[in-house]
Amino acid sequence: xxxxxxxxxxxxxxxxxxxxxxxxxxxxxxxxxxxxxxxxxxxxxxxxxxxxxxxxxxxxxxxxxxxxxxxxxxxxxxxxxxxxxxxxxxxxxxxxxxxxxxxxxxxxxxxxxxxxxxxxxxxxxxxxxxxxxxxxxxxxxxxxxxxxxxxxxxxxxxxxxxxxxxxxxxxxxxxxxxxxxxxxxxxxxxxxxxxxxxxxxxxxxxxxxxxxxxxxxxxxxxxxxxxxxxxxxxxxxxxxxxxxxxxxxxxxxxxxxxxxxxxxxxxxxxxxxxxxxxxxxxxxxxxxxxxxxxxxxxxxxxxxxxxxxxxxxxxxxxxxxxxxxxxxxxxxxxxxxxxxxxxxxxxxxxxxxxxxxxxxxxxxxxxxxxxxxxxxxxxxxxxxxxxxxxxxxxxxxxxxxxxxxxxxxxxxxxxxxxxxxxxxxxxxxxxxxxxxxxxxxxxxxxxxxxxxxxxxxxxxxxxxxxxxxxxxxxxxxxxxxxxxxxxxxxxxxxxxxxx
Amino acid sequence: xxxxxxxxxxxxxxxxxxxxxxxxxxxxxxxxxxxxxxxxxxxxxxxxxxxxxxxxxxxxxxxxxxxxxxxxxxxxxxxxxxxxxxxxxxxxxxxxxxxxxxxxxxxxxxxxxxxxxxxxxxxxxxxxxxxxxxxxxxxxxxxxxxxxxxxxxxxxxxxxxxxxxxxxxxxxxxxxxxxxxxxxxxxxxxxxxxxxxxxxxxxxxxxxxxxxxxxxxxxxxxxxxxxxxxxxxxxxxxxxxxxxxxxxxxxxxxxxxxxxxxxxxxxxxxxxxxxxxxxxxxxxxxxxxxxxxxxxxxxxxxxxxxxxxxxxxxxxxxxxxxxxxxxxxxxxxxxxxxxxxxxxxxxxxxxxxxxxxxxxxxxxxxxxxxxxxxxxxxxxxxxxxxxxxxxxxxxxxxxx
Numbered sequence: 001x002x003x004x005x006x007x008x009x010x011x012x013x014x015x016x017x018x019x020x021x022x023x024x025x026x027x028x029x030x031x032x033x034x035x036x037x038x039x040x041x042x043x044x045x046x047x048x049x050x051x052x053x054x055x056x057x058x059x060x061x062x063x064x065x066x067x068x069x070x071x072x073x074x075x076x077x078x079x080x081x082x083x084x085x086x087x088x089x090x091x092x093x094x095x096x097x098x099x100x101x102x103x104x105x106x107x108x109x110x111x112x113x114x115x116x117x118x119x120x121x122x123x124x125x126x127x128x129x130x131x132x133x134x135x136x137x138x139x140x141x142x143x144x145x146x147x148x149x150x151x152x153x154x155x156x157x158x159x160x161x162x163x164x165x166x167x168x169x170x171x172x173x174x175x176x177x178x179x180x181x182x183x184x185x186x187x188x189x190x191x192x193x194x195x196x197x198x199x200x201x202x203x204x205x206x207x208x209x210x211x212x213x214x215x216x217x218x219x220x221x222x223x224x225x226x227x228x229x230x231x232x233x234x235x236x237x238x239x240x241x242x243x244x245x246x247x248x249x250x251x252x253x254x255x256x257x258x259x260x261x262x263x264x265x266x267x268x269x270x271x272x273x274x275x276x277x278x279x280x281x282x283x284x285x286x287x288x289x290x291x292x293x294x295x296x297x298x299x300x301x302x303x304x305x306x307x308x309x310x311x312x313x314x315x316x317x318x319x320x321x322x323x324x325x326x327x328x329x330x331x332x333x334x335x336x337x338x339x340x341x342x343x344x345x346x347x348x349x350x351x352x353x354x355x356x357x358x359x360x361x362x363x364x365x366x367x368x369x370x371x372x373x374x375x376x377x378x379x380x381x382x383x384x385x386x387x388x389x390x391x392x393x394x395x396x397x398x399x400x401x402x403x404x405x406x407x408x409x410x411x412x413x414x415x416x417x418x419x420x421x422x423x424x425x426x427x428x429x430x431x432x433x434x435x436x437x438x439x440x441x442x443x444x445x446x447x448x449x450x451x452x453x454x455x456x457x458x459x460x461x462x463x464x465x466x467x468x469x470x471x472x473x474x475x476x477x478x479x480x481x482x483x484x485x486x487x488x489x490x491x492x493x494x495x496x497x498x499x
Numbered sequence: 500x501x502x503x504x505x506x507x508x509x510x511x512x513x514x515x516x517x518x519x520x521x522x523x524x525x526x527x528x529x530x531x532x533x534x535x536x537x538x539x540x541x542x543x544x545x546x547x548x549x550x551x552x553x554x555x556x557x558x559x560x561x562x563x564x565x566x567x568x569x570x571x572x573x574x575x576x577x578x579x580x581x582x583x584x585x586x587x588x589x590x591x592x593x594x595x596x597x598x599x600x601x602x603x604x605x606x607x608x609x610x611x612x613x614x615x616x617x618x619x620x621x622x623x624x625x626x627x628x629x630x631x632x633x634x635x636x637x638x639x640x641x642x643x644x645x646x647x648x649x650x651x652x653x654x655x656x657x658x659x660x661x662x663x664x665x666x667x668x669x670x671x672x673x674x675x676x677x678x679x680x681x682x683x684x685x686x687x688x689x690x691x692x693x694x695x696x697x698x699x700x701x702x703x704x705x706x707x708x709x710x711x712x713x714x715x716x717x718x719x720x721x722x723x724x725x726x727x728x729x730x731x732x733x734x735x736x737x738x739x740x741x742x743x744x745x746x747x748x749x750x751x752x753x754x755x756x757x758x759x760x761x762x763x764x765x766x767x768x769x770x771x772x773x774x775x776x777x778x779x780x781x782x783x784x785x786x787x788x789x790x791x792x793x794x795x796x797x798x799x800x801x802x803x804x805x806x807x808x809x810x811x812x813x814x815x816x817x818x819x820x821x822x823x824x825x826x827x828x829x830x831x832x833x834x835x836x837x838x839x840x841x842x843x844x845x846x847x848x849x850x851x852x853x854x855x856x857x858x859x860x861x862x863x864x865x866x867x868x869x870x871x872x873x874x875x876x877x878x879x880x881x882x883x884x885x886x887x888x889x890x891x892x893x894x895x896x897x898x899x
Contacts, residue, residue: 350622351620351621351622352622352624352627355627355640357635359632359636360632360633362632363632363633363636364636367633367636370637371636371637384756386751386755386756387755388637388755390751394750394751394752394755394756395756396752396756396758416652417653417760417761418649418650418652418653418761418762418884419649419652420641420644420645420646420648420649420651420652420704420705420707421702421704421705422641422642422644422645422648422703422704422705423701423702423703423704424624424642424644424645424703424704425627425640425641425642425645426640431702431704431705432639432640432641432642432645434639434641434645435649435652436649436653436754436761436885438757439757442757443755443757444754444755444756444757446638446639446754446885447637447638447639448639448640458652459652459653459655459656460656470636470637471635471640480636482636482637483637
């Protein structure tokens, strides 16, 4: 295997479009926490009520994979997160199903540390290096819950990033890296706890980051045979800010100018995803062929990986990445909405919300590709496309029997035929928007809409499809996923407004 | 081609309970109320009934499953009772069962009864339904108004109608029904409203406001049917007969095939065509005297005027605004207040519609009696625009 180039072959990113204005938080909390007033600047990304680490991971992975239906080349999937929705049910398996990956894929959850994203990436590199995978997809995503009035609710953000590892068309060659494993408990989240418990910041900064990160940097440089001065991009997530990252770079002999933006101002720290979020942002903005990039993530020690951008590095059309996702934004000034979406408010949902949401797992498995992958049917005789797939074709002119092959809808062009904004049925974000979505190539689905505002939808509007939480079964700790439609004009209008 | 049902079966008697928020009444009370009126009207003894059809939709909220609730409530003489359920069109289904039994000769006298007890849920609107184990995993968990409201967006897109114009037309639909319902002592809602009131009411599902939605009511309705010959032998005059009974059921075309544009009811058009053929009606706009249609929402009624071929396609807004369907119009519609104001106890509604047509044909509709109606049409829908069952029934004077 000597001489083989291994590295990153593609990237993708996802940041939820809602951006909670920190001022709205600190203003609401000024009565109890005037000390946080100084943090009331900028904005943090905020997941919609129907987003979690899995849905954001799917969005980032789709951004990377593009619209091609054939995803059989992905032979490994590594999912890094500290907020996986399921403790026992392969979370990466849900992502694989949503992406309609081949069932022969090796899917793994990498969890329990902030460096889960980089650790997943290291595993992917090892798999490819060992020849056990040719195209490994790495997705890191986090949706961390924070207590109201905590500093973390201002510092954190929600988001995901994806990179693929392989040996062909490498855009950033892997030069080497290191991992330090040190049980330095800056924070923890116990088995039954929803929130982090954090120790004093000054100790974390001085005894943790300041001592552990430089050691990892040195190990990685030594292992890769790279001089500190050759590092052009120093990617270190830290809530102590970019200035602090500059100091740490300098302490390691790396130019302080190499420290990359922690995206604190417009995104917030996205947990285990953040090193990859910052890496993708770096690849999209400042990295040039030949640049050496060091990616770090602190947590229970530290991971350090060094890449070298190749002349194949580009920003492919159709890939939004982190830059595109950050541009697609909507300001949210309603702190109550943030608290409600994150389950921090016991609110009156009405009797209609009492309906049992028990999911028949037998039914779910029988219809797995339909429900998770949005796969319908295409008649091999008449070409008629339909959702769901059925034994007898819906074609009014020829009800052929058992002629349908699986047909994937998720990446297809579609428009709204009919819709309503419903105030009667229960919704976590009323009014409940839904309607009939018709696909350009054929087929239609009555489906929920999301990520839109009242008055922004009309018949004929284009939509894109997103994988989201359909319903929570709070009684059993289960959640259903399905696909929803997002009016595209909404996203475009918002992106333009941001410019 | 089958010979059809025309004039083979007569209505011997009908009854209908007071509709509304019947806090005083269990389903049993409602059933007995409608039944006793129908029996008195028919002038027969319970032992003369050969078979029964029973309609109730939401068995979870009151009445229960099977044929026993009806048999127990009415103390029927151990005859066959068949429970039917076909969404909101169950009442018409019960009537169809009874009519077919008489037409076949299997029964001389048959009874159809529909009942629904909706106001034991603790909240407004229809109870949240259960659609099995697969559909809730993907279909929107919406509401009836949210599903029917979509007609408006598709109709506007197809016919280039502004939101304002459509909103006013559907407001007029409701204003007319309130005016009619005010004259009906059995109606749930008896208040007169204005277009401005309707248009400014709280939004339920865009563009449907509160007054665009029908009443959610408790109630029961009942029909007793026999042959015209037996009716005559029992001393009946002014005999009303069934002219047509058609039911069309979606097969997935609307919800899965791109040939449907979302602005009309595919099933209603099929059922209407077949019903007119069965009844021998060539020009419905001029031959139908009056209608009770399934106005669960104002927009449903508006598009239905085209689906029944009374208003040519794209002209229902104009006809509605011209008062064509008002009580003094050419084809009065919802003369009893409709689902909108008489109310909508689901399993009973189809029979309630027939009840009004029957009273009108016999000249017994009191303050709201029309001039000299000869042919009445009922249109009873169940489901949502994209997937539904649609019943069209035509009844009329035996000699019509």
